Amino acid sequence: MSGFIANGGTVEPFVLDNDGWFPDIDAEHLRAAVRMDGSITNARLEVAAVAAMLSVNRELAAYKAAELANGYAALADVPAVAIDGESERVHLYRRAVYCSAGAELAERYRSYDATAAGNQRADDLTPSIDEFRRDARWAIRDLLGVTHTTVELI
Template sequence: MSFSGKPTTLVDRAIPNDGFWPDLGVADFQTIYRLPAEYLEELLVEGLTTAMGEVNRDLAKRKTAWQAAGITSVENADPQLLPERGFYAAVYKRAVYCRAKAQLLQQFATVNRRAEAANLAKESPDTEAQFLSFSQQAVRLIQGRGRITAVLL
């Protein structure tokens, strides 16, 4: 069920990744992050694909370092090389799904713009900022950095 009370039709479609980071599922995204039912499959796929590319770019240095250590896939990594592989795969998905939701929520006004359907929780810049923050926290966690970075000037 979406924010509007309309039943959500789950899209059983995989978004293939680069082989190193886990593949993503549109249905998982819809289920976990409760996207509005009004979004078409193509919009969801585009949002996930874009967010995936951005997160992959953010994590390029971490990927290179892990590959240099002999890790070829996060989900299937040797437990001796990456004992927290399941955790990192889950955090990666959180980074992508939160970034995609942040981007997609801002498009809701163009998808369904009836006065009675306006819902500030879906369209608010604060909601976008919150989900972008969730995504960035997940990226920083994979990078081995904390939530805050301070630099001595």
């Protein structure tokens, strides 16, 4: 009898350079923060993280322009409360990126294991996907200083 068990191997750490205003993303920290093991390759992690960075950067473009006009050379320079020695805005930005990347990777779970067990696992991840998206949205809204709720009259 033979079998193959994927345990998630070791992966090399890397940093994704951002645009110079928003902070760079440490892939090893991202992997740990959203509880990904080595079964997610660096290439897949990089694709998801870059897409998340592009999306979050795009959503925060007007905010960035306003803060640049106020004379702040980087997000970390914008006045904010510091938590663990780092600006709350940097923490919120990182959370938005991590959660966006986590949602994309969770959505792709079926491509790793198309067996019935894999499909069940992917179905089990659906609440996590929604929670990742919610947390990303809330982090962006917190960074912008707006409420989590949007109400419209119809």
